[in-house]
Every structure is written in structure tokens, then in C-alpha cells.
Amino acid sequence: MIELDTLTENQNNLCIDLIEKKQYSEFLREIETMPYADVAEVIEESDDVTEVMKIILADSDSKAGRITSYLSEADQLELFDNLPTESFAKLFANMEPDIRVDLFQLIPEDERKQFLRFLDHKTVGNLFLLDSYDPDSAGGIMSTEFEAVCIGMTVEEVITELKDIEHRTHNLFYIFVIDDDKVLKGRVSIRELLFADKDEIIGDIVKDIIAAAHVDEDQEDVAKKFEKYDLYNIPVINGKNQLVGLINSDDILDVIREEETEDMEKLMGISQGDHELSYLESSIFSHFKKRVIWLIGLTILGVVSGLVIQEFEETLHKYVVLAFFMPLIAATGGNVGSQAASVIIRALALDEISIDEWFEIIFKELRIALMIAVSLGILAFFGVSLIGQNMTTADGPSIYLIAQTIGVALSLQVISAIMFGTCFPLIVKFFKGDPALVASPAITTFVDITGLIIYFTTATVMLIG
Amino acid sequence: MIELDTLTENQNNLCIDLIEKKQYSEFLREIETMPYADVAEVIEESDDVTEVMKIILADSDSKAGRITSYLSEADQLELFDNLPTESFAKLFANMEPDIRVDLFQLIPEDERKQFLRFLDHKTVGNLFLLDSYDPDSAGGIMSTEFEAVCIGMTVEEVITELKDIEHRTHNLFYIFVIDDDKVLKGRVSIRELLFADKDEIIGDIVKDIIAAAHVDEDQEDVAKKFEKYDLYNIPVINGKNQLVGLINSDDILDVIREEETEDMEKLMGISQGDHELSYLESSIFSHFKKRVIWLIGLTILGVVSGLVIQEFEETLHKYVVLAFFMPLIAATGGNVGSQAASVIIRALALDEISIDEWFEIIFKELRIALMIAVSLGILAFFGVSLIGQNMTTADGPSIYLIAQTIGVALSLQVISAIMFGTCFPLIVKFFKGDPALVASPAITTFVDITGLIIYFTTATVMLIG
Known part of the structure; x- marks a missing residue:
């Protein structure tokens, strides 16, 4: 407004x-x-x-x-x-x-x-x-400010009690009903109290709880209950079914924001701390620490990939032009692989797919991969043919053969990278891990190496035969 | 539970x-x-x-x-x-x-x-x-099922009216109050009705609205109002301040999930369609279309980067060992650059930072960049020295000089990639664009090219002098 x-x-x-x-x-x-x-x-x-x-x-x-x-x-x-x-x-x-x-x-x-x-x-x-309670569990985010009334009270007694309690008014739509042992029995809405006979016993008008959260339940699971049942709040109970707290929809908004930030950071290979301050509030060193951990691993992998290329030193020496398009092969593999991985990770997170459907998923991605592979392969062929006119010497292979090689290698790289990007998160999920962990940087670096092997093998076959 | x-x-x-x-x-x-x-x-x-x-x-x-x-x-x-x-x-x-x-x-x-x-x-x-209404506006997500009562009615009249209306009970915490022209005047909670004198006029107990959404307001802005004020619902009004709808917290949960998915997809260079079905429901071709658009641009850029490397053909011919570590330089640049970009994009999205603070942000990232640059540079130096023992020929430069070159180039690449990753989203935001659009694939491909220039320039200076 x-x-x-x-x-x-x-x-x-x-x-x-x-x-x-x-x-x-x-x-x-x-x-x-x-x-x-x-x-x-x-x-x-x-x-x-x-x-x-x-x-x-x-x-x-x-x-x-x-x-x-x-x-x-x-x-x-x-x-x-x-x-x-x-x-x-x-x-x-x-x-x-x-x-x-x-x-x-x-x-x-x-x-x-x-x-x-x-x-x-x-x-x-x-x-x-x-x-x-674990800060990421229902107990860690619940409020202990809630109204509960006993199942044996009359409507009038409840109304009188409500009058006496000071609280944030906007919390009070449902009043939870418990028995003498604090066991959660149900809920009544203020609206029901409004229309109920004043002498009626709460036990006679109490309604079933739609959903409840266990104190130790993961906050992401609680969020999913909110989304499924369109809830405004959810009662939190302990192992004895006793009411111990309340989670409101505003807490769940925070949970979703927090979990999304974590997922996005994991996708980028940023590791998680215990308690997060906002960007400007957190120290340089904490930022450094969160980002450097994965990078160290990836740098080591990068150095090792030098060894892989060394295997093809002879081919490379003969056709230096191949070196010009190494970045193309590596970058495209990284891009398509992490696209596929993030689509799969996201769909898993939103419960749009489950690992039982692995065959359907892989088959779908394979077809998408083929379409992308053909498009980019043809594009690369024409691109390299066009700009590569003065790239090869008289006694070397023609630029068209080089362009063909690069087109074929790129297509193969696209298909393999999408397959890795699809399967890695599914495998991690199967072993009950967090799929977001095998995300962008990990896949990028991995397909860099496989891509180089594909590239030089293709080149060896097509150029040297 | x-x-x-x-x-x-x-x-x-x-x-x-x-x-x-x-x-x-x-x-x-x-x-x-x-x-x-x-x-x-x-x-x-x-x-x-x-x-x-x-x-x-x-x-x-x-x-x-x-x-x-x-x-x-x-x-x-x-x-x-x-x-x-x-x-x-x-x-x-x-x-x-x-x-x-x-x-x-x-x-x-x-x-x-x-x-x-x-x-x-x-x-x-x-x-x-x-x-x-635009599907991404308040009008596009609002419900037209809500209760509104006239400011001149008595409490008793309102209660009688409520009794007659069938509806989803859980929607009914606040009743919105309007005048004869449907202009929103405020709200009363059911709780207030419970305790109010039955003869009282609603106009005398009406409370101010905490926040309202305009029908054309962007859904993400509406979500931010929910988060700021811890709302359960928000009234939607038109240009004449007339009440036209209601948005509940469950709608906002959907909005946040949807926007997060979009942001994550943008980060991965996946373009957005009009209306999204879930992963398995949407067609192969729609998946293909969403992913391929960016990829085409990036492939063209990748082909062009071949021209950049060609400039250094001579250096590369002389020291083929440099080609072995091209993927390391490119991949690390892409990783650190997109880490920085996604941290900045996320902090902008959550309003943790604003572009007015650009100096503070860039200075902070510069210091983080230096720490990462030094760590990875030293790591690369030792890594290359260790595995590169048989990589150079007798008459070439020693592996230690090569390792130094790679360490220095990697450090420079880290610093420049983080600076690009930081500045791009800020610049796009300054021009009122969506920062998430210049995300991972775009930055990765860009710093691939700048990284190669840095790499070969460093090599030319350090090895050839």
C-alpha cells in the first residue's frame, strides 16, 4: 500500500x-x-x-x-x-x-x-x-510463549483466563488444549469460543490437531508440514506428547530463508559455520575460513589434473591449437554439469522427485543432454571453423578437421558432464548424505578432468587415428 | 509428533x-x-x-x-x-x-x-x-476469500454475520474493517470481539493495519513485509485504498520457495519460463530451452577465448608444461569468483547490504581475496613442485621456476576473479538489474578469459622476462 x-x-x-x-x-x-x-x-x-x-x-x-x-x-x-x-x-x-x-x-x-x-x-x-535443543530442530526455533487450557474447563472459565493473560495478541488464534499431565489433546479456535455455549466443557468442543512437531524434529521437516497443511502455527510436543512450545509461520519464514542460504552456499562450495552473522557483521577470517576449505581440495585436484594432461603431451605438442580450446571444453562441462546438479538438488529438496525415480530422472536428463550436446557441438564446429582460419600451419590438419574434433569432444563432454551432475546428487542422497554438498565446484572440477581425458582421447582418435 | x-x-x-x-x-x-x-x-x-x-x-x-x-x-x-x-x-x-x-x-x-x-x-x-494481475504481484497471489465488515456495524451484528458465513476457519483471526466505499479502515481480531461489549460500534474498537500490500506490489516485497512484521496475513488494496484481497502466510511460503528456486537457477545460468511445472511434469524441451540459452552465449565466448590463447602461442609452444595447468587457473578463478558473487547476491537479496556500502563491501572482499590468494598460491607452488619433477626437459626452466610462475599467476587470478565476482552484481544492482543474472556461469566464463591473460602474461614476464 x-x-x-x-x-x-x-x-x-x-x-x-x-x-x-x-x-x-x-x-x-x-x-x-x-x-x-x-x-x-x-x-x-x-x-x-x-x-x-x-x-x-x-x-x-x-x-x-x-x-x-x-x-x-x-x-x-x-x-x-x-x-x-x-x-x-x-x-x-x-x-x-x-x-x-x-x-x-x-x-x-x-x-x-x-x-x-x-x-x-x-x-x-x-x-x-x-x-x-539442536538449533536446527523444532525445539531450537520454538517459542515457549503460548496459551494452553485444560480439557476440563468450561468455555466461560477459558474466556476469563484469556482476559487475564497479557501477550502478543496476534499469537492467539488457537488455544491448545491439554490434560492434567500437560499431554496435548487438541485445539479450540477463538472463533469457536465466540459461538460456544458458555457452560460447555472444552473437552466437548475440542478439535483434532492437524499436525504437530516433535521437539527433536528437523526444522526443514517442520517447514514442510507448514507448506503441506497451510498452517499458521504448529504445537511442539515432547516424547510424552506433552505440549512444550509453539512454532509460528514467521519462524518458518526465517527457517526457509536460512536453509536456502545454506543450500546456495553449499552449491558454491562455501562451508557452514555454527552460527551465522550477516555479511558485514561477520569477520574477514570467518568468510575466509568458510570459502577456503573446498578451494584447497579443488586446487589440489587442479594440480593433479596437470598430470592427466601430461599424458597427452605428445598430442598437445603436435597440435598446439588443441590447447586454445581446452578452456571451452572445461568451462562448458562445468556449466552443464552444475546446471544439471542444481536442478536435481533443488527438485530433491522440494520433494518433487525421490531417488526411487532414479531411472526416470536419468533417462530424462540423458535426453536433455543429447539435445544440448547436439546444439553446442554444431555451434562449436561452426565457431571454430569461422575464427580458426589462421590457426593451423600448412602441414597440419585442416581447421575443419580440428573444428570437427572440438565439436565431437564438446558433445561427448556435455553428455558425460550432465550424467555426472545428475548421478552424483542421487548417489549422495541414496547414502543419506546432503546432495547440495556435491555441487557446483566439486562437479566443475571433476568434469574438468574427465573433460580433458575425453578431449585428448577424441583428438588422438580423430587427428592421429 | x-x-x-x-x-x-x-x-x-x-x-x-x-x-x-x-x-x-x-x-x-x-x-x-x-x-x-x-x-x-x-x-x-x-x-x-x-x-x-x-x-x-x-x-x-x-x-x-x-x-x-x-x-x-x-x-x-x-x-x-x-x-x-x-x-x-x-x-x-x-x-x-x-x-x-x-x-x-x-x-x-x-x-x-x-x-x-x-x-x-x-x-x-x-x-x-x-x-x-501480474502473477508475481500481490494481486497474482492473493485470495479473494476474506471477511470484511462495515465500520458502522455493532459487535453483535458482526458476530451474527460471522455465524452465517461458511469458510475455512483457519483464515479467520482478523476481520478487516471497511467503510461504505470498501476503503480499508483497519482490523479487529476475533479475540477483541470476544471481550467487547455487544452494543459497541466496530468503528470504536477498530485497530490500525500494521502493513498492507498494493495489488501491483512485487510478491518479493510483500514477503519482506511478512518477515519484517512477523505477519500471518496482509490485506491487499487497490489504488483507491479499497480492500480487494488477502494474502496468507502459506502463500508467502510458496513465494519464497519459488523465488529461491529462481535465484538458484539464475545462479546456474538457467533462464526462467512463465509458468513452472515441477521437474518430472515439465517437458524435455522446456528443460532444454531453459538451460541452453545461456550455454549458447557461453560457448561462443569459449570459442573466442581460443583467440586469446592463440596470442600466446609462442610461449605455449616453448613451454608446453604451461598447458598442463591452464585448467587449474581457469577452474580456481571460476570457483572463487562465483563464491564471491553468490555471497554478494545473497546478501543483497536479504537486504543485509545495500549498494551504498559498496566501498566497505569491496574492501572486505579484497582482504578476503588476499588471504585466499596467498593460501592457494603457496599450495599450488608446493603442489606443482612436488608432482612436476619430470615435467620439464633439461634445457627448459626448472620446475621450481614453473611452480613459482603458477603460484603467482594463481594468486593474481584469485584476486581479480573475486573482484569481478564482487563488482558485477553490485554494478547490475546499481543499474536496477537483477544481480542473480550475472552469476556463476557468466562470471566463470569471464574469469576464464581474464585468467588466461593473467596466466600467460605472468609466464611471459617470469619465464622469458
Whole structure:
């Protein structure tokens, strides 16, 4: 909404202005009705995050905590460093539990113990409980802020209880129903409460849960349940079927973004760290480390490929013109191979294909490979014929024979590279590995070597016979 | 939830069994309480989608339409082909509006007009209205099934109206409030209705909208609003601020998956079609077309790079050993260049960086490049020294000099490739283009050529002097 967007922008600018002029009471009044995300944006644009947060803290611990949850992790850490520990503890206790855990892991280990003493038992308990789950599991992303009511209560009792609880209103569409042992029994929507008889027992109007996540379930599997059932939230249960948390669709948006970034990085041979800061926030060395690991392996492979070419030294000596088109063969192989691999990896990730369908997949890719091979082979033949007029000496083979050789070799390289790009991810998946790991750089380097063998073998056969 | 997952699986298997045994009334009773997504899964696993859908249609048009919305597009088309047109029209009229539009575009053009005559005015109107929006805009993904009430109504009137409307319950957390001209005025949550005085006027309890989407707004921008404000749904308005639709978080999950797939494909030089079927559903030729476009350009570039190497024919003739390590130089350049490009493209896509910060970004990448250059350069020097013992003849330069040359050239190639990989996406972004387009294959092929120039220039300087 263009108008609403402009309104938001104007309000944000006004707030930044008020902060600059130190008109803090007007600033506090202004943010009263603003979404937390916008307030966080305003604070991030101000010169002194700590100063502004002190003002908000003086007004309301709870609001300050909520807003801090929307700040970048770098700014959250800045607050930890610059606020008096006691003030920061108040903020921390009011942050969203799942975001708080992530922040806690960024606090230097030697300062954690000291900091814990400023927190109340409940916060510490919640912190360590959430921390005990794998960060990529349902437990690692769930919120512990949810409503649950007992199956034996009446509609009226539930409504009264709901009135008393303070919370983020937008979380409250479903109320989960549990028994005395906290075992999840179902859900009622607020809408159902609206139309229900006030004396009715919740147990009589409770509906089945559509889907639930186990605390240890992988976050990607939880995301797939959201996509399959079009969910807004999902209850999280433990091994005893007790309700322990709630995952909302906004958490799942984050999960999908995070997993996509990881997949894209894996495709490019960038290895994964434990906890990721954003691009500018993370150190040069952490970037270096993430990228160099694969590169070292690939460089070693590259050096070894020198040995392969050496085998064909004689052919190469005789027809130096072959060296001119080595990059063409290698690059095309890398391109078609990683195209095929990324298409397969993506289709596997989205459950569009499964490895049971391996024959269908390979057969399909083979036909695609043939079409691409013929197209590029012919193109290369004409290209080389055209530009290669002065490339060979009088006593060498004609440029047309060279062009034929290159066309045939390129076609063979395309077919083999697409087959490698197709089969590698399927094989890795079969052995329960992550297909994205055998991605672009690995395949590129591999088909560089196979491509050179194909190239020089073809040349030896066609030129020397 | 392990137990719930097993229950779901058992129920699905039971249904498949019932279909096989043609016990249709038991099947209809069983699916009564099942989520539509599960029923769709069962139908897709059965041998005859059309047969099963006929049974469900005989039971309820509305249920059959809902379930069809969850089927794959290939199955939806199968129903179009095999059901009597009149039956299919009933199904179609009950499908979710946004999914229906996508399906309509897949129906062969010459059959569309004939089919339209079986539909009622309202469905046709809705269809063409939704069809008029860009499929990648808010209008293209919004649902037209939403609740809106007038600002002048009382709480009691609203509750009575809600009772009368049949709909997917899980859509109904907020009720949007409009005035007599359908202009969006705000929202009330069902929870607020629960606690409000029955005689109160909605206008007095209405809350501001946190965010809204304009019908023509790009779907990726809408997704960013969801992520920023942690939304469950967003109202869609037209140029007159009238409420025209609603986008739910499940639509946004689809948008993000789709955009990520596109980005990944762009990274791999796979061009985009208008409407994408899943991997196995799309034709060989459409796969071929998507992949070959970039490849043709890159092959031409590859042929041209032959001309570049020809310039160094003399050096190459003298030191054939240099040809052995051409693939190393080219592949490493491609790898580091596309790593850098994809990191930058990803950070731009997630708004972690903006082009205003170009200096900071380039400086950061330069330092990373230096670290990688030094590491790989030293590695290549030792590698080549080790394996290259018998690669040079007595009268040629020593293998150590060759290894030094390769180490230096590789370092220079790493630095230049990372700089190209960093700057290209930033430049494209500056000119409002899509950074993902100058991705892996383009950069790989480009740095292949610059790498060869660097390589032979370094060799000429160091070996010939």
C-alpha cells in the first residue's frame, strides 16, 4: 500500500528527528502505536543504540525487551557491552525466548556465568531448556510463549483466563488444549469460543490437531508440514506428547530463508559455520575460513589434473591449437554439469522427485543432454571453423578437421558432464548424505578432468587415428 | 509428533486400501475429518484420480473443489481432460481462487472459451480479475476469500454475520474493517470481539493495519513485509485504498520457495519460463530451452577465448608444461569468483547490504581475496613442485621456476576473479538489474578469459622476462 508505506516512512523519519533533538517524551509517545519492527528500524538508524534503549527501558522493560528482539544481533551485542548489566538483564528477560537463546550463545563464554546471576530462575530455566535443543530442530526455533487450557474447563472459565493473560495478541488464534499431565489433546479456535455455549466443557468442543512437531524434529521437516497443511502455527510436543512450545509461520519464514542460504552456499562450495552473522557483521577470517576449505581440495585436484594432461603431451605438442580450446571444453562441462546438479538438488529438496525415480530422472536428463550436446557441438564446429582460419600451419590438419574434433569432444563432454551432475546428487542422497554438498565446484572440477581425458582421447582418435 | 505422523500415515494407507477395494462410502466417511492436504495425497497415490474425484464430487462439490486445490497441476489437468466438462466446472468453481487462475492458464487456449460457458458469472469475473494481475504481484497471489465488515456495524451484528458465513476457519483471526466505499479502515481480531461489549460500534474498537500490500506490489516485497512484521496475513488494496484481497502466510511460503528456486537457477545460468511445472511434469524441451540459452552465449565466448590463447602461442609452444595447468587457473578463478558473487547476491537479496556500502563491501572482499590468494598460491607452488619433477626437459626452466610462475599467476587470478565476482552484481544492482543474472556461469566464463591473460602474461614476464 503506497500510502501506508509513505505514512510508515514519515513516522520513522519523525522518530529519528525526535531522537536527534533529544525530545524523548515525544519520541516515547510516538512509538506507543508503532509496530516493534519499525521502532527497531528507527533505533538502528540512530547514532547511539544504547542511549535510545535506555530511554525506552526507563519507560517499560517489557516493551524494551520486545523491541530488542527485532534488533540485529550486532546491535543486541552492543547493548550487552554498553548497558549496565542490571539494565541489560531486564531487557534480556523480556526478549522473545527463541531470539534470547541465540543472543546468549553470542555472549563470550567467560562473561556468561557472571551475567546469569542477574537473571531470575524462570528466565535461566527457560534459557537452558531451549539451549538444550539442536538449533536446527523444532525445539531450537520454538517459542515457549503460548496459551494452553485444560480439557476440563468450561468455555466461560477459558474466556476469563484469556482476559487475564497479557501477550502478543496476534499469537492467539488457537488455544491448545491439554490434560492434567500437560499431554496435548487438541485445539479450540477463538472463533469457536465466540459461538460456544458458555457452560460447555472444552473437552466437548475440542478439535483434532492437524499436525504437530516433535521437539527433536528437523526444522526443514517442520517447514514442510507448514507448506503441506497451510498452517499458521504448529504445537511442539515432547516424547510424552506433552505440549512444550509453539512454532509460528514467521519462524518458518526465517527457517526457509536460512536453509536456502545454506543450500546456495553449499552449491558454491562455501562451508557452514555454527552460527551465522550477516555479511558485514561477520569477520574477514570467518568468510575466509568458510570459502577456503573446498578451494584447497579443488586446487589440489587442479594440480593433479596437470598430470592427466601430461599424458597427452605428445598430442598437445603436435597440435598446439588443441590447447586454445581446452578452456571451452572445461568451462562448458562445468556449466552443464552444475546446471544439471542444481536442478536435481533443488527438485530433491522440494520433494518433487525421490531417488526411487532414479531411472526416470536419468533417462530424462540423458535426453536433455543429447539435445544440448547436439546444439553446442554444431555451434562449436561452426565457431571454430569461422575464427580458426589462421590457426593451423600448412602441414597440419585442416581447421575443419580440428573444428570437427572440438565439436565431437564438446558433445561427448556435455553428455558425460550432465550424467555426472545428475548421478552424483542421487548417489549422495541414496547414502543419506546432503546432495547440495556435491555441487557446483566439486562437479566443475571433476568434469574438468574427465573433460580433458575425453578431449585428448577424441583428438588422438580423430587427428592421429 | 512421531505418534501423530504415524496416525496420519495409517489413515492414509487405510484410505488407499478402501479405494482399491472400491469401498467408497467407507472412504468418504474416513476423509470426513482428514485435512484436505492428506486427502489430496491419498488421491495422488491412487491409480485413477478421475474415478476417485467423481466419488467425492457426488458427495460434495465444495469439498471436491477444495481437495483439487491441493492436487498437483498435472493431476488437475488430468481431471480437466477426463471429467465431463460440467462436472469439472463444478469442481473448478469450488477451487481456491488463486490456484484456479494458475490452472486456467494451463488449459489449452482453444478449449478455454468453450469451458467458460459452463461457469457462472461470479466465477468468470473473479477468474479474469485475478488473471489481470501480474502473477508475481500481490494481486497474482492473493485470495479473494476474506471477511470484511462495515465500520458502522455493532459487535453483535458482526458476530451474527460471522455465524452465517461458511469458510475455512483457519483464515479467520482478523476481520478487516471497511467503510461504505470498501476503503480499508483497519482490523479487529476475533479475540477483541470476544471481550467487547455487544452494543459497541466496530468503528470504536477498530485497530490500525500494521502493513498492507498494493495489488501491483512485487510478491518479493510483500514477503519482506511478512518477515519484517512477523505477519500471518496482509490485506491487499487497490489504488483507491479499497480492500480487494488477502494474502496468507502459506502463500508467502510458496513465494519464497519459488523465488529461491529462481535465484538458484539464475545462479546456474538457467533462464526462467512463465509458468513452472515441477521437474518430472515439465517437458524435455522446456528443460532444454531453459538451460541452453545461456550455454549458447557461453560457448561462443569459449570459442573466442581460443583467440586469446592463440596470442600466446609462442610461449605455449616453448613451454608446453604451461598447458598442463591452464585448467587449474581457469577452474580456481571460476570457483572463487562465483563464491564471491553468490555471497554478494545473497546478501543483497536479504537486504543485509545495500549498494551504498559498496566501498566497505569491496574492501572486505579484497582482504578476503588476499588471504585466499596467498593460501592457494603457496599450495599450488608446493603442489606443482612436488608432482612436476619430470615435467620439464633439461634445457627448459626448472620446475621450481614453473611452480613459482603458477603460484603467482594463481594468486593474481584469485584476486581479480573475486573482484569481478564482487563488482558485477553490485554494478547490475546499481543499474536496477537483477544481480542473480550475472552469476556463476557468466562470471566463470569471464574469469576464464581474464585468467588466461593473467596466466600467460605472468609466464611471459617470469619465464622469458
